[in-house]
Amino acid sequence: MAKRSSNANDNSSLKDPELYEELRDQGYSKEKSARISNAKANPDMHPSKRGGKAPPYEEWTKDELYARAKEIGVEGRSDMTKDDLIAALRGG
Incomplete structure (x- = not known):
């Protein structure tokens, strides 16, 4: 995993810094990586379940x-x- 100048460990609002870094390495934006990693770390949220009503x-x-x-x-x-x-x- 490549180190970044703004390391995820420096951001205490991240619930899952490891997942955040994986997502960043895959090319996701900082904002999207943070949203996904925090949502997956929250047991009340289910980010992998189907969301809105958009057509296929x-x-x-x-x-x-x-x-x-x-x-x-x-x-x-x-x-x-x-x-x-x-x-x-x-x-x-």
Whole structure:
């Protein structure tokens, strides 16, 4: 695991600094890594369970998928097909 200049151990608001660092190494933003690691550390929250009422990606247009991919920073999205975008958004 690579060390960062702003080490997770320096941030006492993190509930699971180890998970935070793993997520950062996977390319997640600081904010998203902190939200996920804190949610998973809270026994009352279930971040891996299905959330809102958004339709499945297969029902989205390619433009909508592209916009979502851009929003979360998927690299190479401009060359992707609709199926590629769906796979990338699902982390595959």
